[in-house]
Amino acid sequence: MTEKKIALVTGANKGIGKEIARQLGEAGFVVLVGSRDLARGEAAAKELVAEGLDAAAVQLEVTDERSVQAAAEMIERKYGRLDVIVNNAAIIPVGDDAVSRVESDVLREAFETNVIGLVGTTRAMLPLLRKAESARIVNLSTSLASFSQVGDPESRMSTVLTLGYNSSKAAVNMVTVMLANELRGSGILVNAADPGNCATDMGGWDAARTPAQGASVAVRLAMLGADGPTGEVHAEAGRLAW
Numbered sequence: 001m002t003e004k005k006i007a008l009v010t011g012a013n014k015g016i017g018k019e020i021a022r023q024l025g026e027a028g029f030v031v032l033v034g035s036r037d038l039a040r041g042e043a044a045a046k047e048l049v050a051e052g053l054d055a056a057a058v059q060l061e062v063t064d065e066r067s068v069q070a071a072a073e074m075i076e077r078k079y080g081r082l083d084v085i086v087n088n089a090a091i092i093p094v095g096d097d098a099v100s101r102v103e104s105d106v107l108r109e110a111f112e113t114n115v116i117g118l119v120g121t122t123r124a125m126l127p128l129l130r131k132a133e134s135a136r137i138v139n140l141s142t143s144l145a146s147f148s149q150v151g152d153p154e155s156r157m158s159t160v161l162t163l164g165y166n167s168s169k170a171a172v173n174m175v176t177v178m179l180a181n182e183l184r185g186s187g188i189l190v191n192a193a194d195p196g197n198c199a200t201d202m203g204g205w206d207a208a209r210t211p212a213q214g215a216s217v218a219v220r221l222a223m224l225g226a227d228g229p230t231g232e233v234h235a236e237a238g239r240l241a242w
Contacts, residue, residue, distance in 0.1 A: 002030055004054065005132075006079045007222065008071075010034040010062055010121060011089030013044040016140070016195050019215035020086050024222060025053030032075065034060035034089070036067075062089050062117030072124040082128035084222045086138045087118045090169075098161040110164030115171045122179070134187045138221045139176050141192035141233050141240075145169035148241040173233055173242065180231030189228055193218040194235040 007024045011017040013035035021031040025048055033048070033055055035041025041057035048055035058074065061067040075082055093109040096102060122137060129135035143149050144166045149157040160166070173192055180190040195214025217236055221228075233240040 002079065004028060004030045005083040006030045006032065006075070006081065007084035007086065008032040008034055008058065008060075008075065008082055008125065009086045009088055010060055011036075012086075013037065013040040016211045016214045016218075017086075017088040018044050018048075019211040020088060020218050020222075021055065022048055022051070022053065023212070023215055023219045024084070024086075025051075025055055027219070027223060029084070030054045030056070030079070032056055032058045034058050034071070036061035036064075036089075060089075060121070062121045063112050065120060068121050068124045072128065075125075075128055080128075081131035082125055082135065083132040084136045084138070085122065085125050085129065086140070086218055086222060087122060087172075088140045088218070089117065089121075090114045090140060090165075092162055092165045096162040096164040099163050102163045107164045107167075110168040111171070114165070114168035115175065118172060119175060129188055130186070134189075134226055136222045136224060137179065137188060137190040138218045139172050139190075139192040140218060141172055141176070141194050142166075142169045143194050143196070143235065143240065145173050146233075146240060146242055176233065177231045184230065187226070189221075189224055189230040191221045191224070191228075191230060192233040193221050194233060194240050196236060 007029040009017050009021045012021045012033040025031045033041045033045045038059040045055040045057040058071050060071045091113045093106045095106040149155045176192040196209045
């Protein structure tokens with residue numbers, strides 16, 4: 001068993017997820033590159049290893065319970081514990097739209113990955129996280145899940161009409177708070193990170209922020225000290241209004 005801390009990042013074969021894995025690797029973690037397509041995860045892990053980082057690919061489809069359980073069992077066999085999980089895997093489903101136009105199947109797809117998949121993956125990894133001296137759980141959120149910002153007609157967030165993504169990420173915020181309450185006193189801190197709108201497949205390649213900038217928020221929360229916050233959502237500037 002390695003003495004290095006072990007971090008699992010879901011959806012880490014590209015974009016913000018890969019940058020989170022890279023920055024955690026640079027901080028000395030063994031990074032497990034979770035990817036639903038193993039070949040893509042292996043390519044990303046190979047890239048990180050070529051940079052001198054300790055990385056390995058893990059096949060992980062968050063909507064497939066057998067895949068999640070197999071990943072947990074592999075981590076148990078090889079590493080014996082998990083110090084950090086970053087729940088980065090998420091989608092904006094095709095057809096996501098305003099309340100009056102979005103189809104029910106589109107909403108189901110958003111919640112299946114962004115909420116149910118996140119909860120199922122976290123639940124499967126909790127026994128491994130409990131074996132760590134002080135584990136961290138970081139869920140990726142967004143300003144589009146902020147009632148304060150989306151409810152402000154002067155905010156740009158009020159103009160983004162993606163009900164599936166916005167509402168599922170608002171649910172992620174509640175998952176974050178409830179899990180933080182459940183684990184309070186255990187040494188496991190649970191927070192959510194808003195990376196901002198970054199130049200990725202999801203954010204659009206014309207976005208102002210780089211994936212590396214967006215990743216830094218999640219990495220900071222993954223490396224909190226024992227006196228760090230729990231049950232909060234943070235953006236680059238600090239705690240995000242709900």
